[in-house]
Amino acid sequence: MxxxxxxxxxxxxxxxxxxxxxxxxxxxxxxxxxxxxxxxxxxxxxxxxxxxxxxxxTETGVRTKRLVDKTALMLKEERGRDYDESVGVASSALLALGFGLDKRRNTLTEYLLFVGNQAVELLADYCDRDWNRLAADAAARAKAAEKKKTDAADEKKSKIKPDKQTLEAAGRILDASRVVDVALFGRMIADNKDFNVNxxxxxxxxxxxxxxxxxxxxxxxxxxxxxxxxxxxxxxxxxxxxxxxxxxxxxxxxxxxxxxxxxxxxxxxxxxxxxxxxxxxxxxxxxxxxxxxxxxxxxxxxxxxxxxxxxxxxxxxxxxxxxxxxxxxxxxxxxxxxxxxxxxxxxxxxxxxxxxxxxxxxxxxxxxxxxxxxxxxxxxxxxxxx
Structure with a gap:
């Protein structure tokens, strides 16, 4: 109809x-x-x-490149984490989930993501659950950046294909089954077509x-x-x-x-x-x-x-x-x-x-x-x- x-x-x-x-x-x-x-x-x-x-x-969405910053703020204000460390952890989390970061500002995603309003909270939960591993990855990336070893090719390599468990976490964060905006106007994610919505x-x-x-x-x-x-x-x-x-x-x-x-x-x-x-x-x-x-x-x-x-x-x-x-x-x-x-x-x-x-x-x-x-x-x- x-x-x-x-x-x-x-x-x-x-x-x-x-x-x-x-x-x-x-x-x-x-x-x-x-x-x-x-x-x-x-x-x-x-x-x-x-x-x-x-x-x-909770039934509407946002289009944003600022998931890293918003997640870091939540981790600081609601969960007592250090803001600067949270920025690195949230960045590592998005990379682990298969999404790239802006090459000039690594606090921004590579492109606008169309997500539900609960995505920030769900990403913060993921960061909390896997904090130690993500923090270690953030420290390694920061050290490499200081030595000027990170170039465009390295950044592309950092967008690894997530394993099944990580994909399930990404699925929860990007779930659009109750996000009316996404259900109406659709979503295309080049990095993972499983999250596309017609x-x-x-x-x-x-x-x-x-x-x-x-x-x-x-x-x-x-x-x-x-x-x-x-x-x-x-x-x-x-x-x-x-x-x-x-x-x-x-x-x-x-x-x-x-x-x-x-x-x-x-x-x-x-x-x-x-x-x-x-x-x-x-x-x-x-x-x-x-x-x-x-x-x-x-x-x-x-x-x-x-x-x-x-x-x-x-x-x-x-x-x-x-x-x-x-x-x-x-x-x-x-x-x-x-x-x-x-x-x-x-x-x-x-x-x-x-x-x-x-x-x-x-x-x-x-x-x-x-x-x-x-x-x-x-x-x-x-x-x-x-």
Missing amino acids: IIELHLLQSFPVSNLNRDDVGQPKTATFGGQVRGRISSQSLKRAARLLFQRYGLAA ASSQVAHAISTHAVVNEYDYYTAVDDLQPQDESGADMIGTVDFNSACYYRYANLHLDQLGTNLRGDTDLVARATRAWLEAFIDAVPSGKQNSTAALTPPETLLVVVRDKGAWNLANAFLKPVTGHDLMVTSTQELFGHFNRLRRFYGEDDLRAVVAASISADVTGLDAREVAPSRHELVSRVLAATKV
């Missing part, structure tokens, strides 16, 4: 997701430049809301329904303590922005979510609600302090189906034009959806629930229209129950 979420969301002056030179991201679609918000940005914005919608901290949710890059031209704001700032006899700005610069109505799409494969969460039906149900609520509210944080572009979606279409999936971006292959972009975009969205289901049939559709604040829900049955967000969410979740 699959839930599909289609949203139309208009943002005023904003730079929610910028590129390497600070401009709002764009993409060419239908031969025209569109505003774009990356799927990664939207996923992170949603992840940060999961605990607001009923998930416990994502149950797919998220598209949001694109504007119309053509967009990035603009810039020229700003000046005056020193508040500037002498009275002086004038002029003490700082000048530019900030890039655009304004756009975006089409957003995400889906959730409930069978894969159930597999990832080991069939825990209660957690699957709570994760599904959190996913739906969080993605409705997800707004990236880029430049929000200077733009406050905190506008909610105005048109929502949710489809529950047994199989298949329809991204409706082609409704906007021809850019929308006119003075009321939200109303026109809503008409194009619902029109495209209705044409698709007339052509391909509705046998796989369990439920269609829609709502629009600004436009008429043209072409939809009155029973498919929800008068409020609460009603929309309730109907969708009811349709997922077998």
Whole structure:
């Protein structure tokens, strides 16, 4: 079973997701430049809301390279270990578990790890249990570093293949069977594919329904303590922005979510609600302090189906034009959806629930229209129950 979420969301002056030179991201679609918000940005914005919608901290995860430092702090503050020695032990522990360290800062892992919030505590337990061996390994590595014998090749060799017992310890630390973030968005660990998790949710890059031209704001700032006899700005610069109505799409494969969460039906149900609520509210944080572009979606279409999936971006292959972009975009969205289901049939559709604040829900049955967000969410979740 699959839930599909289609949203139309208009943002005023904003730079929610910028590129390497600070401009709002764009993409060419239908031969025209569109505003774009990356799927990664939207996923992170949603992840940060999961605990607001009923998930416990222990049921959510973090993406981090700082397991060594956080584990060393726990070993110091909660278990009375020396911090500097704990850093070496935690580093040796991660190497023993098969993970590399950053060559420039050995307190960081080689890449971001997507783990549960309990990973630090579990890694600290592993360090405590095998302290003497790990401490001896840390001392040997430190001695080799002092003699300048550690080079890139040596570091690669230090990532040895863990034995069965060590793999079991790594499995406990990286266990994602109750980590909703990982169950939803998946995990890829190059050093050990056994810890990979197939994502149950797919998220598209949001694109504007119309053509967009990035603009810039020229700003000046005056020193508040500037002498009275002086004038002029003490700082000048530019900030890039655009304004756009975006089409957003995400889906959730409930069978894969159930597999990832080991069939825990209660957690699957709570994760599904959190996913739906969080993605409705997800707004990236880029430049929000200077733009406050905190506008909610105005048109929502949710489809529950047994199989298949329809991204409706082609409704906007021809850019929308006119003075009321939200109303026109809503008409194009619902029109495209209705044409698709007339052509391909509705046998796989369990439920269609829609709502629009600004436009008429043209072409939809009155029973498919929800008068409020609460009603929309309730109907969708009811349709997922077998």
